[in-house]
Amino acid sequence: MTKKHWVAFSLAVILSIFFVRELWITINHGIFPVEFIELIDEEELNKKLTPLEREVLNNFKSIKPSNYNTKYSEIAESIRPILNNENGVELGSYILEKLIINENLNDKNKLYIFNKLRVLKARNHNLLDSIRYNLEYIKFAKYLDSTYDVDRGKMGLSIIISSLNGYEVSNNLLSEILEEKRDYKDYNQVKILALLNLAENYMRLDNQEKTIECLDKITQLSKIESEAYQNSLMIITNSIYSRIYSQLNKETEAFNYLKKTEENYKKNKKSYFIDEYMYYILAKEFYNLKFYVNNFSKSNIEEILESTQHKSDFRFLHDCYEFLFEYYKKIGDFENYDGLKKKYDQKINEINEINYRILSLYMIESIENGIKNRDYKILINRAIRMSGYIIILLFGVSYSFRKINLLYKSTMNDGLIKINNRKAFDKNLKRVEKREFFMLIFDIDNFKNLNDTYGHKFGDSVLKKIGEVLIKKEQNGISTYRIGGEEFAVIILEKFSNSSKAIEITEEIRKEIENLIWIRDVKVTISGGLSYKCNKIYEECDKLLYKAKKSGKNKILNNFK
Incomplete structure (x- = not known):
């Protein structure tokens, strides 16, 4: 070869290497979700850092990017001392995000940092970020064929979803982990965690049989683990056992498991679970509430409630409110009950808003995933057949937005009995607050006894039949809602009625429900409160409802003169 040929050949090789490198970076950026990470402004962040936090940042900046592959775990650990500081989580996220988007870090090490980052995001009380990072972590783990990390991502996602009362969706994710065979080292502990979360979900769905089945499996699986791990695990397992037996009114079993929990807690030397x-x-306060209400410690529950107010996990928050509601009912303190109900309603509205934002995010990301599929083969094919993808994308966008619209409508409907739900009630109440109207709030008399005696399936059939009665009553100016477990509301606009007519309509509802025929030998009745529009109409209806309960039930009281 002549000198010119060698020069041309060398130049071609250099250009080929450059092209392949750029193509590889493009493909990897397509696979790894760099585009959804938005770094905060370092200059602004620096202004509010404490001396310790600034030292951590400067130490990170002193490491050359070319050394990230050898220093990645050291960098991740360096942020641990500041995580409880005011700016710790924000700074930690910034450092890990800077690390993860750097091209010098290989895929395996990126996955390690990504795991740290998704857990860190969960501490920031931002559910949207937590869900997004878990979803991206699962996708990246699938690309790297790391089943262990896929399962960890699914576990994290299931916990977030169950905290928003999405127990069925959460159970599906957990079942995927348990049904498929795994062969990685820590699968036994992953199975235990999946079963533990399943047990909690079933407990909150009032499925005691399934809960106990999960707990029994956990007890068996724990036998091959260390004594310290078993002891830490049994604190949670025995606590749930105790709560289930309290639900079933089996005092002896509930007490025995509570004593076991106390013993586990006293000898616990290392906590494996938060x-x-x-x-x-x-578990202890639920036992007291069920069997010895005078021993119930309101301050214990309020302390837990306070500590969970700003957490992303709402499961304990729901428990605390339910316990306090039941306590106030049992001691007849309806003033505190009403005050707590306002706080609870406000919190439920916040959670509903989060649910809707997450739903919107999910649909939008579904569209984005159609545009930015991270499989490298599809990326290459897309460059060749872009026109075909544009057509598919247009169909996908059209379908997805239609889906968003349908899903939004479904968020206004009660899933069980197909009438308007609490979110629709709150929205409609705001819409009519400047108009004149009547409002009825009622609930089912002795509903808990019906559930306990005949089972939840019968309880559901009662709710459905009452829903059918209410749907028939809906017409121009009359709207009906299920606003709680066995609590319902009716709004009647004055334009289409008057006080006498409002009493007539609500009495018809009460009588029709009283005259329903059931397969069981029972009589289902309701008690309620009817009020004309006033400053605090919900509270007014609620007070009338409880007066109706106290004065014999199966009646609707009003405040008309």
């Missing part, structure tokens, strides 16, 4: 103390206290 919130062990909360599980124990909730």
Whole structure:
């Protein structure tokens, strides 16, 4: 070869290497979700850092990017001392995000940092970020064929979803982990965690049989683990056992498991699970509430409630409110009950808003995933057949937005009995607050006894039949809602009625429900409160409802003169 040929050949090789490198970077950026990470402004962040936090940042900046592959775990550990500081989580996220988007870090090490980052995001009380990072972590783990990390991502996602009362969706994710065979080292512990979360979900769905089945499996699986791990695990397991037997009104079994929990807690030397103390206290106070209400410690529950107010996990929050509601009912303190109900309603509205934002995010990301699929083969094919993808994308966008619209409508409907739900009630109440109207709030008399005696399936059939009665009553100016477990509301606009007519309509509802025929030999009745529009109409209806309860039930009281 002549000198010119060698020069041309060398130049071609250099250009080929450059092209392949750029193509590889493009493909990897397509696979790894760099585009959804938005770094905060370092200059602004620096202004508010404490001396210790600034030292951590400067230490990170002193490491050359070319050394990230050898220093990645050291960098991740360096942020641990500042995580409880005011700016610790924000700074930690910034450092890990800077690390993860750097091209010098290989895929395996990126996955390690990504795991740290998704866990860190969960501490920031931002559910949207937590869900997004878990979803991206699962996708990246699938690309790297790391089943262990896929399962960890699914576990994290299931916990977030169950905290928003999405128990069925959460159970599906957990079942995927348990049904498929795994062969990685820590699968036994992953199975235990999946079963533990399943047990909690079933407990909150009032499925005691399934809960106990999960707990029994956990007890068996724990036998091959270390004594310290078993002891830490049994604090939670025995606490849930105790709560289930309290639900079933089996005092002896509930007490025995509570004593076991206390013994586990006293000899516990190393905690493998977070919130062990909360599980124990909730089991203890639920036992007191069921069997010895005078021993119930309101301050214990309020302390847990306070600590969970700003957390992303709402499971303990729901428990605390339910316990306090039941306590106030039992001691007849309806003033505190009403005050707590306002706080609870406000919190439920916040959670509903989060649910809707997450739903919107999910649909939008579904569209984005159609545009930015991270499989490298599809990326290459897309460059060749872009026109075909554009057509598919247009169909996908059209379908997805239609889906968003349908899903939004479904968020206004009660899933069980197909009438308007609490979110629709709150929205409609705001819409009519400047108009004149009547409002009825009622609930089912002795509903808990019906559930306990005949089972939840019968309880559901009662709710459905009452829903059918209410749907028939809906017409121009009359709207009906299920606003709680067995609590319902009716709004009647004055334009289409008057006080006498409002009484007539609500009495018809009460009588029709009283005259329903059931397969069981029972009589289902309701008690309610009817009020004309006033400053605090919800509270007014609620007070009338409880007066109706106290004065014999199966009646609707009003405040008309």
